[in-house]
Amino acid sequence: MKNFLIVLSIFILCQSCNKKAVVPTIIPQQTKTSINASPHVEALIAKMTLEEKIGQMTQFNGFWDATGPVPKKDDNNWKYDLLKAGKVGSVLNVSGAENVCKMQEVAMNSKLGIPLIFGLDVIHGHKVLTPIPLAESCSWNLDLIETSAANAAKEAAARGINWTFAPMVDISRDARWGRVMEGGGEDPYLGSLVGAARVKGFQGSDLKNEFTIAACVKHFAGYGFAESGKDYNTADVGTSTLYNTILPPFKACVDAGALTVMNSFNVLNGIPATGDKFLQRDVLKDQWGFEGFIVSDWGSAKEMIDHGFSKDLKHAAVQAANAGSDMDMESYAYITHLAEAVNEGLVDIKHIDDAVRRILTVKEKLGLFDDPYKYCNTDREKEWVYNEAFNKDALALANESIVLLRNENNTLPLDKSKKIAVIGTLANDKTSPLGNWRMGSDDGTSISVLEGLKNLNVDYSYAEGAKLITNEPSFVFEMIVEEKDKSGFQEAIDLAPSSDQVIMVLGEHGYQSGEGRSRSKLNFPGLQEELLRKIYEVNKNIVLVVMSGRPLVLTWANDNLPAIVQAWQLGTESGNAIAQTLYGDNNPSGKLTMSFPRSVGQMPLYYNPYTTGRPGPLPDMVFWSHYIDESNAPLYPFGFGLSYSTFTYSNLTIDASQKNKVMVGIDVTNESKREGKEVVQLYLQDKVASVVRPITELKGFEKITLGPKESKRVEFVLTSKELGFFDNVGKFVVEGGEFNVMVGGSSSTGIKGSFNLQQNQVDE
Numbered sequence: 001m002k003n004f005l006i007v008l009s010i011f012i013l014c015q016s017c018n019k020k021a022v023v024p025t026i027i028p029q030q031t032k033t034s035i036n037a038s039p040h041v042e043a044l045i046a047k048m049t050l051e052e053k054i055g056q057m058t059q060f061n062g063f064w065d066a067t068g069p070v071p072k073k074d075d076n077n078w079k080y081d082l083l084k085a086g087k088v089g090s091v092l093n094v095s096g097a098e099n100v101c102k103m104q105e106v107a108m109n110s111k112l113g114i115p116l117i118f119g120l121d122v123i124h125g126h127k128v129l130t131p132i133p134l135a136e137s138c139s140w141n142l143d144l145i146e147t148s149a150a151n152a153a154k155e156a157a158a159r160g161i162n163w164t165f166a167p168m169v170d171i172s173r174d175a176r177w178g179r180v181m182e183g184g185g186e187d188p189y190l191g192s193l194v195g196a197a198r199v200k201g202f203q204g205s206d207l208k209n210e211f212t213i214a215a216c217v218k219h220f221a222g223y224g225f226a227e228s229g230k231d232y233n234t235a236d237v238g239t240s241t242l243y244n245t246i247l248p249p250f251k252a253c254v255d256a257g258a259l260t261v262m263n264s265f266n267v268l269n270g271i272p273a274t275g276d277k278f279l280q281r282d283v284l285k286d287q288w289g290f291e292g293f294i295v296s297d298w299g300s301a302k303e304m305i306d307h308g309f310s311k312d313l314k315h316a317a318v319q320a321a322n323a324g325s326d327m328d329m330e331s332y333a334y335i336t337h338l339a340e341a342v343n344e345g346l347v348d349i350k351h352i353d354d355a356v357r358r359i360l361t362v363k364e365k366l367g368l369f370d371d372p373y374k375y376c377n378t379d380r381e382k383e384w385v386y387n388e389a390f391n392k393d394a395l396a397l398a399n400e401s402i403v404l405l406r407n408e409n410n411t412l413p414l415d416k417s418k419k420i421a422v423i424g425t426l427a428n429d430k431t432s433p434l435g436n437w438r439m440g441s442d443d444g445t446s447i448s449v450l451e452g453l454k455n456l457n458v459d460y461s462y463a464e465g466a467k468l469i470t471n472e473p474s475f476v477f478e479m480i481v482e483e484k485d486k487s488g489f490q491e492a493i494d495l496a497p498s499s500d501q502v503i504m505v506l507g508e509h510g511y512q513s514g515e516g517r518s519r520s521k522l523n524f525p526g527l528q529e530e531l532l533r534k535i536y537e538v539n540k541n542i543v544l545v546v547m548s549g550r551p552l553v554l555t556w557a558n559d560n561l562p563a564i565v566q567a568w569q570l571g572t573e574s575g576n577a578i579a580q581t582l583y584g585d586n587n588p589s590g591k592l593t594m595s596f597p598r599s600v601g602q603m604p605l606y607y608n609p610y611t612t613g614r615p616g617p618l619p620d621m622v623f624w625s626h627y628i629d630e631s632n633a634p635l636y637p638f639g640f641g642l643s644y645s646t647f648t649y650s651n652l653t654i655d656a657s658q659k660n661k662v663m664v665g666i667d668v669t670n671e672s673k674r675e676g677k678e679v680v681q682l683y684l685q686d687k688v689a690s691v692v693r694p695i696t697e698l699k700g701f702e703k704i705t706l707g708p709k710e711s712k713r714v715e716f717v718l719t720s721k722e723l724g725f726f727d728n729v730g731k732f733v734v735e736g737g738e739f740n741v742m743v744g745g746s747s748s749t750g751i752k753g754s755f756n757l758q759q760n761q762v763d764e
């Protein structure tokens with residue numbers, strides 16, 4: 001309520017200064033009691049006791065493994081008894097058709113027989129893995145991204161899963177944050193489209209179909225703005241950033257039909273997201289009309305005690321439930337305290353009914369009331385798990401996710417007649433390229449670079465140089481220890497000089513990014529930097545292949561090496577995609593979705609900041625916005641990526657004479673003799689506005705394929721959606737005035753133009 005009143009008063013004050021108002025708004029206007037549910041759901045709710053309702057609002061971590069003994073009364077006593085009594089709504093981290101089926105049977109044999117929903121982090125594939133989401137986003141290929149999510153859903157669904165905790169749409173501008181690997185990069189426009197494509201892929205067009213699963217958009221909200229890139233840290237952001245950068249991808253996913261949303265661990269502007277009524281009830285449920293349910297993040301209700309927001313677990317339960325967090329993941333707050341809190345009048349029963357109505361409606365939409373065992377088919381499991389049909393799509397996406405960062409004198413593609421040395425432990429790694437967040441996958445299932453080269457019949461010699469880490473973490477929360485032993489250096493140093501070309505594969509271990517993996521340095525970890533310099537001393541002809549879960553600082557490499565390929569962690573088909581790219585069977589077409597820094601001190605770094613009053617540069621003068629020891633520019637900007645083809649842009653046209661749309665057109669030509677794909681990007685700047693606008697913003701793109709010497713005209717239509725912005729009270733406005741346009745192959749290069757938008761040109 002407090003938030004609402006502040007927002008409302010600022011809104012009234014600002015009415016006179018707004019130039020022009022249009023379309024949707026995020027300002028809370030009314031508080032709806034609940035959603036409309038089916039008669040079946042209402043009838044169930046009418047039969048439920050308060051405890052059964054709170055049971056539906058409870059999610060437990062897996063305590064079940066059908067390959068071992070099935071829990072009896074004495075094992076896992078408490079959870080098992082609750083399950084039998086129908087007082088568990090969902091479990092996470094239980095998979096396998098047999099496990100799921102047996103567990104579902106227990107729930108179905110309870111008094112009301114309400115099916116469980118089974119959640120798992122199906123983030124970039126399930127068994128067959130596609131590139132980490134950050135890499136996927138660099139493909140800018142929404143069809144392939146949607147297919148990747150659809151395949152993941154199909155494989156996971158065959159293993160009993162019907163709910164994934166994806167997509168993560170946290171915009172982040174700080175590569176120190178380990179979870180950048182799980183999102184779609186730094187830009188809200190692209191991030192919205194990628195998020196929506198992934199929701200459509202997971203959920204398909206028919207949720208009752210046994211191959212689709214519910215999506216969960218996370219983490220609502222502000223998690224990607226963790227201060228200093230340190231995971232779980234506070235996010236303090238202004239309203240303009242909240243409305244224009246953080247929230248739009250969530251809105252796009254809700255509009256795409258996402259059935260669930262996950263809140264987040266962090267405090268946003270002083271309020272833990274799990275206890276934030278403004279975010280959850282006012283914005284998400286009321287303003288956006290979200291009809292699904294909100295699950296807390298793991299233990300995030302309980303963490304409100306550590307945040308200093310709740311005095312104890314009961315207080316946390318009350319605050320989370322009142323704020324609109326419908327399901328409690330592993331805090332045990334609701335199941336322990338919520339009934340008591342309702343009986344004491346601390347939580348209105350209407351909030352409980354609202355949560356249960358939403359949860360049951362999601363189960364109904366998934367078809368679980370029609371057939372609670374629809375995800376329990378072991379024959380289907382055999383057919384779809386590791387089905388080779390997925391590998392083809394995984395390879396196509398891996399190929400398009402690779403970003404060629406540097407290619408002096410056409411070093412790449414390589415010629416098979418050249419004598420090749422491959423150096424680096426990651427070249428021979430079949431696990432690391434799977435990346436993090438791969439809960440269902442099996443270690444050692446990626447094609448290594450060496451295997452990829454063999455598959456292309458490339459002759460090479462190999463030396464490891466040095467290991468990256470001393471232990472091979474078997475599970476996601478294990479710490480890793482960097483290797484100190486340099487005894488393998490000499491073998492690599494001896495090998496390099498006799499080769500025409502050295503391929504060095506360096507980067508991060510798959511578990512050096514992801515949750516809890518923030519880094520204060522963005523170099524190659526361990527001994528790799530030193531190894532690289534030593535090899536450079538004996539052979540400068542190095543093609544650097546970078547495997548990482550985040551942008552790294554590649555400044556030295558950029559200044560000294562002829563070719564750099566950003567290969568991220570590409571999943572199961574990693575080595576094939578890398579080899580095909582190095583040897584020209586794949587013409588790289590990826591474009592960066594996060595800016596690459598020159599040094600870590602540039603963090604946070606992003607292509608679309610606001611300008612300052614002192615943008616500079618001022619040649620002989622220090623009083624402008626800059627570093628005295630580093631350029632302001634990134635090493636590689638957002639949207640950047642080379643190809644083996646050369647694309648030129650010409651004939652920019654802008655037609656701003658029509659009502660409700662501005663048309664922009666450009667000719668793009670492939671000047672090379674090789675077919676290639678180009679991501680044609682359109683950037684806008686609203687030059688003067690009532691709330692300052694970024695120096696540039698992506699507002700359109702199209703990925704096109706051009707044959708040798710072929711030209712295509714690409715047309716963009718800008719509507720109020722692209723021309724407007726959210727003001728500081730969350731109201732969407734389009735303001736007349738001058739706009740700059742740039743169309744090109746990255747956020748820093750292109751053909752520029754401008755147009756004037758008349759104040760009355762766009763409908764209110």
Ligand code: NOJ
Nearest residue numbers: 092121165218297298515
């Ligand atoms: C915590 C993570 O923040 C969240 O993204 C994930 O879905 C849950 N754990 C469940 O694994």
